[in-house]
Amino acid sequence: MSEPAKTQVSVSDALAMLADCFNLPVEEVHADLERDAIDDWDSMGALMLMAELDERFGIELTAEVSREMTRIGDVLAFLKVHGVLSENA
């Protein structure tokens, strides 16, 4: 049985989702934004991201992978690896 097609989002939608998780204005969120510059990318922010990825895409983000993410681009790369980031956005 084939796996059901995953929901896909554009880069701009993904950035809006991350802005929501980390309580940032969406216009401030970009791939090069470092984690250290985001106050709310703390344990709570990490949990919000984990919950959002589970809810929207059914993707599992482990604590270990989460700790390795150091910039917004790492989250986008994670989404791409899991096939939920639209290439055409």
Add this chain to the structure above:
Amino acid sequence: MAPAPRLPEHEKLGRLVARSLGLDATALQLGLNPALLADLPEVIALRREHLNGSWDDDTYLRWRYRLGRASGGFGDLWCLRAKGRLLAIIGVEELRVEHDGQALAGAQVMDLLVRPEAQESGLGIWLNQAMLARYDFTLAVGANQNSAGIVRRMFEPLPSRLTFTHPLDLAPFVRRRWPAVAGLPLAMRVANGGLALRRLALRRHRPRGLTLEATTQLDPALAVPQSRDPASVHLRRDSAYLQQRLLGNPRRPLVTRVARRDGKVVGLIAWAMEVDDKGRPELHVIDWHHDSDATLLGLLHEAVREAAARRCSCVRLNLQDSSTQRVAARAGFLPSRGDEGRLCGVQSRDPALAKRLAKARWGLTDASDDSDAL
């Protein structure tokens, strides 16, 4: 304050946290248990990884937490174990509160520590929610690196606790702002003479009819004095609790004075003698209980008198409610410049109750801040 995040409900949160740690949700649930004496070595080892200090942590933990004993300790420490390993701890101290004619069973959460390899799993938040599920509300007073984000974003903020200082020697203050002036002994002597005159003038307004005595043993039958302000949240503290909390602290023994009026105990105050970064003594007021503003004023004058007698550079205390701040100002205490206050907040499963408690008047002292024991 950041907007309250849309936290998944407790069961889903448990599933997510468990999965991120490579566990199943049942294992996570079953792994949370009250700590026993046998858990102490592992708990101490975990705390040593996070906390710097030279205290006897075994003695401190036995003083603070019940650890399965019939007596000893006044809070409960919870351990989260997975695959036989201690992953995290969280402490709670029960609070009996009355507000607006309603009796509430709450708890103060403290000592949250999560092992580094479990960080970013949401475990700290799950533990916090697991404690909240057991009480009408939880209170967080102060926060460590692990818990600051949780307190800031999950709890309704309470009024900040602000530092007030009564200076007794201007030299340390002048040295910080005008080092050249501090080098002139005559100028400092004149300034400190002015301070002494100010103290004398303030003392003339201290309440009459109050007698103060040192104590190391509170009467077990003592009814702890309390103001009757209906807008306040009243924390019910009994004599046995204060005896243990104030006078039994193995890490920082406190000096306690009891105030009587017409023979009846109407107030008590507890303080610690500390040293500043230059090694100069200063008096830090930790806790107080009083029946009226007049009694509080008398208690604060007593702290200032003691500090002056011991040649302290200042008296410090943290104040939360405006009425207490006004009394402290009458005793010569000044607010610290640029003080952002100490983080504290309240949380409840009932959002209306959380909001109501957040709007109420709280008078939390440093006895509610476990940093005095650290």
